[in-house]
Amino acid sequence: MRSSLRMRPNDGSRPLVRLEDIVDAIGASVLVGDKSLLQREITTASACDLMSDVLAFAKSGILLITGLTNSQVVRTAVIADLSGVIIVRGKQPETATIELARKMHVPLLGTSMHMFETCSELAKIGIMGTCYDTF
Amino acid sequence: MKDNIVFSQGFEIQGGDFVRAGEASCQIVEALRELAFPPGVVRRAGIAAYEAEMNMVLYAERGTLAMTVTPDAIMIFADDHGQGIPDVELAMQNGYSTATPEIREMGFGAGMGLSNIKKNSDKMQITSTVGKGTKVHIVIEANGARSNS
Numbered sequence: 001m002r003s004s005l006r007m008r009p010n011d012g013s014r015p016l017v018r019l020e021d022i023v024d025a026i027g028a029s030v031l032v033g034d035k036s037l038l039q040r041e042i043t044t045a046s047a048c049d050l051m052s053d054v055l056a057f058a059k060s061g062i063l064l065i066t067g068l069t070n071s072q073v074v075r076t077a078v079i080a081d082l083s084g085v086i087i088v089r090g091k092q093p094e095t096a097t098i099e100l101a102r103k104m105h106v107p108l109l110g111t112s113m114h115m116f117e118t119c120s121e122l123a124k125i126g127i128m129g130t131c132y133d134t135f
Numbered sequence: 136m137k138d139n140i141v142f143s144q145g146f147e148i149q150g151g152d153f154v155r156a157g158e159a160s161c162q163i164v165e166a167l168r169e170l171a172f173p174p175g176v177v178r179r180a181g182i183a184a185y186e187a188e189m190n191m192v193l194y195a196e197r198g199t200l201a202m203t204v205t206p207d208a209i210m211i212f213a214d215d216h217g218q219g220i221p222d223v224e225l226a227m228q229n230g231y232s233t234a235t236p237e238i239r240e241m242g243f244g245a246g247m248g249l250s251n252i253k254k255n256s257d258k259m260q261i262t263s264t265v266g267k268g269t270k271v272h273i274v275i276e277a278n279g280a281r282s283n284s
Contacts, residue, residue: 051242055182056251060174068242072189075157076242079164079181081174096154104161 015126017042019084019107022063026121028086031093032101032108040083040107045127047119051076058082059130065118069093074100074108084108088115142170145201148191150217153241156192159200160185163211170204171281179255180209183273186248187213193238194218195268206281208257211273220263227253227261 020038023030030038046058047065051072054064060081066073069091077085084107087093093108101108111118144166146159164181172180184200191198191213198215220226227249234244249271253259258274 049242050245052245052247052251054242055186056247056254060178066242070241071154072157072241072243075161075185078161079157079178079185081178081181 014043017126019063019109021125022086022122022127023109025125026086026109026111026113026118028109028111030107031087031098031110032106033084037084037105037107042083042127044130045119045122046130047115054082055080057130062130063122063127065115065122067091067115069097071097071100073097074104074106077101077106078104082106086111086118088113088118139205139207140203141206142166142204143202145199148188148195148198148200148215150192150194150196150198150215152192156189157185160188163200163202166202167204167209172209172277173281176209176275176277180211180273180275183252183255183259183275184211184213186252187211187271187273189243190248190269190271191215191217193234193243198268204277207276207278209275209277211271211275213271213273214268215270216268219265219267219269220261221265223261223263 019040042063045063045065048054049067054076058080061083063083065086067089069087073085074097086109088111090112160181163184164177167177167180188200195215195217201212203210225231229250230246232244232246238244256273257276260272263269
């Protein structure tokens, strides 16, 4: 059955998911993000606490789910061209991180959910992992 | 050659300055976007510059990160004063790292940096002298890629 897990639904039923839908789905607080940033469409996400791995493996346009809160998370998002960042486990990012995200127009969400719960809620509304990008 | 330079900029990098780490590479990305390079080219150059910048912040005393853009290529030079790399070939291997736990807590030091620079560049040259420092020269080809050139 493993191969079927990697199959992307191809019946055209995949719903359009915007960042604002994700805010609702996980009860996130919007740390940085105005009306227009929250309109960004999200199809894939990656959960990672290792910025080295994000830089090596993440595709552009993904949403990053992480437990890190430092400025390098935002800089990684800018450089790797990510759509936004969710900070999990209720961690409050440093003021510098929030200010930088605002300046660089990187949407920043915070949730009290842990990483796996966050991923599972996002999967329920149709967000997929980056391995699906090849299909 | 000099006449062909479209844009150039340079940054001083301070070893151990984790607050500003990545700032120079973000400015490089912004400059390349303004120069109208396609997103894929900007991303490759940005990732290569960021990895080189982080290496200097994490391991060197101080260094410079410089970028020169010609119509044909984006060239990035990372030149640091620091401990150097005893075995460059070994350091290029995925997963090889001498990072401290503090570095890993920041989300870096996984031993992917140099190999990721290589992956994202068209040419990469690295020379290092133990006790003196390391020079990394990165070239990203951009033949006619700019949308307004």
